[in-house]
Amino acid sequence: MQYEEGAYRDLGWAKIDVGRPARTGTAEAVYAAGKTPAQVAGALAALREAHPGRVAVATRCDEACAAAVRERFAGEPVLVEAGVCAVGDFPAAESGPLAVVCAGTSDLPVAQEAVVTARANGLDTRLVADVGVAGLHRLLDKLPELREAVCVIVVAGMDGALPSVVAGLVSAPVVAVPTSVGYGAAFGGLAPLLTMLNSCSPGVTVVNIDNGFGAAMAAARILNVKAER
Numbered sequence: 048m049q050y051e052e053g054a055y056r057d058l059g060w061a062k063i064d065v066g067r068p069a070r071t072g073t074a075e076a077v078y079a080a081g082k083t084p085a086q087v088a089g090a091l092a093a094l095r096e097a098h099p100g101r102v103a104v105a106t107r108c109d110e111a112c113a114a115a116v117r118e119r120f121a122g123e124p125v126l127v128e129a130g131v132c133a134v135g136d137f138p139a140a141e142s143g144p145l146a147v148v149c150a151g152t153s154d155l156p157v158a159q160e161a162v163v164t165a166r167a168n169g170l171d172t173r174l175v176a177d178v179g180v181a182g183l184h185r186l187l188d189k190l191p192e193l194r195e196a197v198c199v200i201v202v203a204g205m206d207g208a209l210p211s212v213v214a215g216l217v218s219a220p221v222v223a224v225p226t227s228v229g230y231g232a233a234f235g236g237l238a239p240l241l242t243m244l245n246s247c248s249p250g251v252t253v254v255n256i257d258n259g260f261g262a263a264m265a266a267a268r269i270l271n272v273k274a275e276r
Contacts, residue, residue, distance in 0.1 A: 054066035056096075056097060058090070060086065061086070061090060063075060063090055063094060065094070065097035065098070072268075072271050073168055073268075074094060074098055076104040076105065077090040077091055077094070077104070077105035079105045079106060079108040079112045079132075084112045085115060087105050087108065087115065088115045091103045091120070092120075095123075095134055095135065099135075101138075101167075102134065102135040102136070102137055102138070103134045104132070104133050104134075104164060105132045106131050106160060106164070107130050108127070108130050108131065109130075113127045113132055116132045116134065120134050123135060128159055128163055129155070129157075129259075130160060131159075131160055137167060138167075139169070140172075142169065142170055142197075143170045143171030143196070143270060144170075144171040144196050145165055145170045145172045145196060145199070145266050145270065146172075146200070147161050147162050147173070147199075147202070147263075148175045148176075148186075148193070148199060148202065148209070149175070149176050150179030150202065150203035150209045151177055151179050151228065152177050153204065153226075153228045154203060154204055154228055156259075157202050157226050157257050157258075158174060158176065158202040158224075158259060160259030160263075161202065161224065161260070162263075164259065164264065165200075165266060170267060170270060175189050179203065180206075180209055180212055183212070186209075186212065186213070190216060193213065193216070194216075196217070197219050198222070198269050198270055199219050199220070199221050200221075200222045200262045201222070202226060203225065203226065203243075204225065204226035204229045204233060205228060205229040205233055205239065206238070206242060207223075207239025207242035208242060210243050210246060210248070210251050210253075211243075211246045211248045211251065214250065214251045220250070220252065220269055221248075221250070221252065222252045222254060222265050222266055223243040223252065223254070224253075224257070224258060224259055225239035225240040225242075225243055225256050226256065227257055237256070239256075240253065240256055252265060
């Protein structure tokens with residue numbers, strides 16, 4: 048079933064934007080924080096009903112949400128990883144490759160949120176983990192792989208220097224994600240956020256702290272436009 052751009056499903060407590068794919072090419076996702084497990088499962092059910100061929104995604108899910116989703120969709124594929132619940136079969140990759148790079152293993156949950164979201168949107172996604180600037184040789188070993196990517200997401204906390212380094216080595220668009228990883232002077236991710244906003248490598252795009260989902264959606268838009276052209 049095709050939905051008009053302005054269509055939505057009214058659940059009483061929420062209005063699910065089922066027309067979003069017609070406008071933007073990507074489906075609405077459910078932000079689970081602040082919702083009850085039943086509400087999260089209900090919103091995902093509305094998305095699956097409206098677009099059965101798409102993966103329905105909820106982010107920032109806790110264990111109670113994940114349990115409710117697994118129970119509601121007992122007969123369907125459900126992936127739970129890094130606070131993301133994804134219901135349905137992931138599509139074959141239609142564009143990419145997208146590289147998701149993270150500085151340290153403490154940054155992995157945010158990077159994995161980006162990976163799952165990107166895969167749900169049909170991107171060929173490759174994770175490059177634990178290649179922070181404290182051991183730059185680890186990043187340089189992966190440079191041929193990074194240069195194959197048509198977009199790169201870089202996830203880093205603490206000093207937040209990795210996106211500037213990567214952007215100086217590749218020609219692809221770079222989307223930087225600051226994380227809340229770090230000691231007190233990192234100010235819960237504010238220090239890496241400011242570092243990335245002040246990057247000396249031109250053209251780095253920065254999303255909000257811990258926002259792996261937003262980075263993946265930015266990459267999806269970049270790659271969808273590239274594919275259309």
